Amino acid sequence: MRSHSHTASAVTTQSEAYSPCENCNVAQMSLCHALSCEELRELSAISTSLEVGRGVTIINETDSADYLFNVTAGSIKLFKLLPDGRRQMTGFLFPGDFLGIAMNDLYAYSAEAIEDSRLCRFPREKLEGLLSRLPQLENRLLNMVSHELVLAQDQMLLLGRKTAVEKVSSFLITLVKRGGESSADKHLVPLPMGRSDIGDYLGLTTETVSRTLTNLKKQKIIAIPSGGGIEILDQESLNELAEGLD
Template sequence: MEPATGTHAALAPIPANNAAGTDINPCSACPVRSLSVCSALEQEELRRLAEILVNMKVEPGHTMFSEGDKADMLFNVTSGTMKLYKLLPDGRRQITGFLLAGDFMGLSVNDTYAYSAESVTQATLCRFPRRRLEALLEDYPKMQRRLFAMASNELAAAQDQMLLLGRKNAKERIASFLLLLSQRAVRRGFKDNPVHVPMSRSDIADYLGLTTETVSRTFTQLKTSRVIALMEGGKVKINDRDALQDLADGAA
């Protein structure tokens, strides 16, 4: 049994019905479960593992861990949105990614986290001792394969983001961002239009390498040109997807 650690004291463990013995649902997104899809992971093994999982629920703005902390825990997002970011000493921030249900965080090559993680919305996560995963990987090579595929996908996304940060202008960045959110929504079976944009202007700015003012002005421009419409509840209606796509590709 893992006792709640100091840094995670504020986290409320969910009493939860996904304790040991729950049915194996590939998409319910706990690490064991999402990874077990393609492995011959056995019931008994799964049951043992479920015992060391800790499900937790956090409010918006809760810091899960910070860059440089000892990385002995691994998290799997089960609902809500998280943000990963890096800071410069003077406070400048770069958000490297937003995570949704099913995404992993906390994987690390050396023994400290390479970034900080904070909740954007209310979120639920599944915590898991890193060592245990490593042990699991020894026994179930197919999990390793799955993990590698995940890392490869993240890497491809990171390369797209480098192109955006290094070479796109403000309008192109916002267009790319909206399409990304829209595509991710589709992939997860949610409605892709209007797009739900749960993060603040400041988070968007720090993700796109802009300022809140520029983000706001650019949204206004896109709204004025009828490409999008801003709706209440942080929703954005995409009126002209082709125009947005051309902008995002830098073709316009």
């Protein structure tokens, strides 16, 4: 069963003679990290810039895994379709994250843009050809795959052992680690996904997610600015809640 999201009729721009990778604002976090200028040009030569709007499907589960992607702006949600048509959220991707790694010839999950996003798209066969010639690129990709496995293990812990407040607190800590605007005593982290997506990811109802966030706000551990996102006011207390130490 396919997602009901818009078809990925995105705007694409072919790479020019110069390498746009050299000026990428997420290069230090992405697949391109540690490549020389010449190697970046080789990678750029097989890449296409892809801009997708909110709600656009980037890949569909069970489709042929012909492309891989690097997220350079925006945010993406990953999900699997259950036999009854429901969606199980499996993760969220942000700038610097890699998308589309498959163990066989088919994508194992679907991906949809949460907001207007931008990605670099690489044909799988051409990227595999580069991997055989550029050991730094291959090592970087292996590191990113290892990171995905760690995240999957963390997700299993979230779903299996933690309480609602521990799950929500852990999720917010993850967002803090991914970055955001920071000052000496607080962090403002984006929250582009809706409460229902968070609940699906954490194995909670939308109401439980909203109630837990409200309770954290009442305890002055977080604030919820009118402009969006979550402001972490007391990260030490949030850490303790995430670890079940309250």
